[in-house]
Amino acid sequence: MPARTGEQFLKGLKGPRAVWVDGERVSDVVSHPKLCGAAHALAEIYDLQHVEAATCLMPDPETGEPIPVSHMIPRSREDLAKRGRALRTVAEYSVGLMGRTPDYMNVTYAGFAGRPDEWGSHGNEAGAERLVAYQKFLRRNDISLTHTIVQPTVDKATGDAPVAGNEHALRKVGETEHGIVVRGARVLATLAPFADELAVYPAAPLPQGADAYALSFCIPMGAPGLKFLCRDSVSSAGSRFDHPLSSRFDEQDAFVIFDDVEVPRDRLFIDCNLKTYNTVMTTSWPPNIQQQTMIRASVKLDFAWGVALRMAAAINAADPETMRMIGEIWSYAELTRAAVATAEAEAREWPGGMWTCAASPLHVLRGILPIWFPRVNEILRLIGSHNMFATPTAAQMADSDLRPLIDRYLPGAKGMAAEERIRTFRLAWDFAGSALASRNEQYERFYLASSGRNMARHLQFTDRSRADRLVDRFLKEPY
Numbered sequence: 001m002p003a004r005t006g007e008q009f010l011k012g013l014k015g016p017r018a019v020w021v022d023g024e025r026v027s028d029v030v031s032h033p034k035l036c037g038a039a040h041a042l043a044e045i046y047d048l049q050h051v052e053a054a055t056c057l058m059p060d061p062e063t064g065e066p067i068p069v070s071h072m073i074p075r076s077r078e079d080l081a082k083r084g085r086a087l088r089t090v091a092e093y094s095v096g097l098m099g100r101t102p103d104y105m106n107v108t109y110a111g112f113a114g115r116p117d118e119w120g121s122h123g124n125e126a127g128a129e130r131l132v133a134y135q136k137f138l139r140r141n142d143i144s145l146t147h148t149i150v151q152p153t154v155d156k157a158t159g160d161a162p163v164a165g166n167e168h169a170l171r172k173v174g175e176t177e178h179g180i181v182v183r184g185a186r187v188l189a190t191l192a193p194f195a196d197e198l199a200v201y202p203a204a205p206l207p208q209g210a211d212a213y214a215l216s217f218c219i220p221m222g223a224p225g226l227k228f229l230c231r232d233s234v235s236s237a238g239s240r241f242d243h244p245l246s247s248r249f250d251e252q253d254a255f256v257i258f259d260d261v262e263v264p265r266d267r268l269f270i271d272c273n274l275k276t277y278n279t280v281m282t283t284s285w286p287p288n289i290q291q292q293t294m295i296r297a298s299v300k301l302d303f304a305w306g307v308a309l310r311m312a313a314a315i316n317a318a319d320p321e322t323m324r325m326i327g328e329i330w331s332y333a334e335l336t337r338a339a340v341a342t343a344e345a346e347a348r349e350w351p352g353g354m355w356t357c358a359a360s361p362l363h364v365l366r367g368i369l370p371i372w373f374p375r376v377n378e379i380l381r382l383i384g385s386h387n388m389f390a391t392p393t394a395a396q397m398a399d400s401d402l403r404p405l406i407d408r409y410l411p412g413a414k415g416m417a418a419e420e421r422i423r424t425f426r427l428a429w430d431f432a433g434s435a436l437a438s439r440n441e442q443y444e445r446f447y448l449a450s451s452g453r454n455m456a457r458h459l460q461f462t463d464r465s466r467a468d469r470l471v472d473r474f475l476k477e478p479y
Helices: 006-012 036-051 077-093 103-113 125-141 274-279 285-315 320-345 359-388 394-398 402-409 418-432 435-447 451-459 465-475
Strands: 018-021 024-026 057-059 066-068 145-147 171-175 179-186 197-200 215-220 226-230 254-264 268-271
Touching: 006 036, 036 077, 066 125, 077 103, 077 285, 077 320, 103 125, 103 145, 103 197, 103 285, 125 215, 125 268, 179 268, 215 254, 285 320, 285 359, 285 418, 320 359, 359 418, 359 435, 394 402, 402 418, 418 435
Parallel strands: 018 226, 145 197
Antiparallel strands: 018 024, 057 066, 171 179, 179 254, 197 215, 215 268, 226 254
16 A cells, blocks of 8 residues: 555544543544544645655655655665655644654654664564564555553652563563463553554663563554553644644543553564663664654744744834843754754664664754753743733634724734734644643653753763863873
8 A cells, every 4th residue: 555645544543442531432533522633633644745745755665656755764864864854844734743643653663674683683583574574564554653662650769660570561471372462551652542553662671580571562553452541632622713733733642551462473573582672772763763853843943933933023022031032942943953954964874774863963952852842832921921811712703793893902013913913822822831732841841851861871872082182182281
């Protein structure tokens, strides 16, 4: 099957799955009022790839059928640049608010398939072969894949990775004629209601003796025993005038329960191989996937900068402090854009011929963006002030008695029409102050992970030769 259309994507979501939202078991994720907005937004992304085919589609290397560029295993710096343009096109549709559009997992599994040497290490050759085969299935069927990689936190004192005997975390509990049986839970399956399949792959390194937890596999969302408990919905019903972002971009997050789920052997990529589990994510995975995550972040910051400029124009806020705050957002956007460009320009080749971006510029962003994003929201709310609450609804704007009064008493500065002013501040509130905004701020803080911990961890692997050379000039000169 070539790259799917939006209609084909929505049709694929009609199968059975055990999903709960706001306390209700959902029978149809496409039509449910808390889910339909995001379902149709994702369908529009599938259609967008056909509209922007020159940027977003490429021939499958084996069949020649058109597939999304996000399935590409990059073999050159030029391939990375091409993939980057496709990733930006998708990110711009949701202005960076949807972190788990299907291209995220497409890039992830292309990166995995590009390193069979890593996945086949420590006696896991059969698992690596199955993974490469699965990636072909993924790209040829253009399915929507999500993942769940975080273990449930029950006792923080025991650490982030489960030890032997942990009854809560996902683990292998048995074998069948055709595969294995797994039991336990994981979080956080973002996009769960809108995915065709679910992926499990390594997260935090496991301690000795935790072999039963060392698993990687993919299964359909409707697999018996698989249950998804979604967080409270932040999707807003109603018009796109009233809720321009939250009416369509709540991608959802779910707590996943594996109630004795059978995993077919041909979908099993790591089967209790602790050494493989603890090493496959440590080298090429971060710079491969962070191209997608940081391009999305770059788009989101550009959008925030644009919103700040429009709010200032709506009320003619040209004072030095407002301009300084807008300049602060611009600096974050420009530094992020420059870091992504540098990472692509300094790309490297890995064993087997796969290319990824350079790691260091992206590691820097991973450490600093959890600080920048909350600050951006704060700035937008400071600039917006009370104006974010003076925003009549679409129904009020359509009222024949109210509309003339709104136009008279709530215009924008310098001749801006009242409707443009109102839409500007509704957009700003939905981005920085609404329930969706709160979810996204929490998401950015912890999806990108703790900034301090990341900075400290990445510092251990950073090439310090530039810094050492400059300091050594003075420390080693004769006296």
